[in-house]
Amino acid sequence: MSEATITVLPGDGVGPEVTAQALKVLRAVEKRYGHTFTVHEGLVGLDAIASEGSAISEATFQTCAQSDALLFGAVGALPAAERRAGGPRPELALFRLRKEFGFFANLRPVRPAEASYAASSLKPECLKGTDMVFVRELSAGLYYGHMETVPGKPSEIRQRDGRTEAVDTLLYTEEEIERVVRVAFDVAAGRRGKVTSVDKANVLSSSVLWRQVVDRVAADHPGVAYEHMLVDACAMRLIRTPAEFDVIVTENLFGDILTDEASMLTGSIGMLPSASLGTRRTAGGLFGLYEPVHGSAPDIAGQDAANPVGAVLSAALLLRHSLGLEREAAAVEKTVEDVIRDGYRSPDIHEEGCTVVGTEEFGRLIVDRLEARP
Ligand code: NAD
Numbered sequence: 310m311s312e313a314t315i316t317v318l319p320g321d322g323v324g325p326e327v328t329a330q331a332l333k334v335l336r337a338v339e340k341r342y343g344h345t346f347t348v349h350e351g352l353v354g355l356d357a358i359a360s361e362g363s364a365i366s367e368a369t370f371q372t373c374a375q376s377d378a379l380l381f382g383a384v385g386a387l388p389a390a391e392r393r394a395g396g397p398r399p400e401l402a403l404f405r406l407r408k409e410f411g412f413f414a415n416l417r418p419v420r421p422a423e424a425s426y427a428a429s430s431l432k433p434e435c436l437k438g439t440d441m442v443f444v445r446e447l448s449a450g451l452y453y454g455h456m457e458t459v460p461g462k463p464s465e466i467r468q469r470d471g472r473t474e475a476v477d478t479l480l481y482t483e484e485e486i487e488r489v490v491r492v493a494f495d496v497a498a499g500r501r502g503k504v505t506s507v508d509k510a511n512v513l514s515s516s517v518l519w520r521q522v523v524d525r526v527a528a529d530h531p532g533v534a535y536e537h538m539l540v541d542a543c544a545m546r547l548i549r550t551p552a553e554f555d556v557i558v559t560e561n562l563f564g565d566i567l568t569d570e571a572s573m574l575t576g577s578i579g580m581l582p583s584a585s586l587g588t589r590r591t592a593g594g595l596f597g598l599y600e601p602v603h604g605s606a607p608d609i610a611g612q613d614a615a616n617p618v619g620a621v622l623s624a625a626l627l628l629r630h631s632l633g634l635e636r637e638a639a640a641v642e643k644t645v646e647d648v649i650r651d652g653y654r655s656p657d658i659h660e661e662g663c664t665v666v667g668t669e670e671f672g673r674l675i676v677d678r679l680e681a682r683p
Contacts, residue, residue: 315378318373320383321355325382330671335628338640352366353381354402364384370405383606385607406598417564418443444496446485447489494526503536503554572602578602579616582599613668613669615655652664
């Protein structure tokens, strides 16, 4: 039996809807396997700005600091492309958590369920055997150029010689590269033993350094095969031969874009979980932040239409990486697959002959099957 403290930060839009399902699943695991989870809940994002004056209050931050794991929903109001300068910045909650807790490695598993291959825009024969994990660097790169003091500060737009110009800085230190590359090799050692390191070394100095570090770290892992791949080639091969990949490690922005592309292998961004990890240890593993890859999806918020799978699988990652409960994590993953195999789908992955269910019902189906597992 395990005891753990989990802080749940549902956030905005569909965040609370999908997080509620993930929490239901954690409660079912607690009951079914005899653990004790103390759960705290906190505000982040727009509600926190409105009622507590910042995207994450000091009190909520301290509650997080005293937890073994954080279960996060999503923050943000409008689609990212429509945001205006000077508006509220709900995403600062996430930036602060990532920065102050040192979450530098973002794990994003992509494993389309065979029963739902039809939800993908790729042909089923292309998907067969697809099972990969992205390890995205999360604490540096373009996202943090010019942001040393204010994480999330937008890039600098300035006037020079009568023209308007903008600048972003892509900076990586050797240490920042090495620690995330080591995580990738460790993950690969526990899987099929192959790392694909993705960069743009034909253009970017930071990528040249990235390659040097990967070559050096690889020498410490003779049992793991590795290759370098340019990011443009990787974008192409992800949809041509996705099953060739095992572990993909890459810098922050490339990882952001490639994982959205890879989410389409499963048919919807609503299917993908993530784990953000640093170095702080818990009794069962590493302190981490777990969240679906998607955003607050304001276009479908409040309609019981969000796919909860990404959030529920994030809870499975939480059980595995922060609480050391591998059997329970695998049971949650298997149960999600069973529900999909039995023909239930959220609207984003629906296909002919399947039963479309809402967010709540999808969560209930997972919980019922989990509780009934032998
Ligand atoms: P989004 O991921 O919220 O939505 C993109 C598309 O995917 C939308 O059509 C949406 O309906 C769909 N979608 C997303 N999640 C889904 C789910 N669970 N089930 C079914 N469909 C789903 O991205 P966006 O529209 O660009 O951004 C909306 C807001 O979310 C913005 O404010 C953005 O900044 C924020 N955002 C937050 C995070 C985060 O909190 N980690 C990540 C990305 C975007």
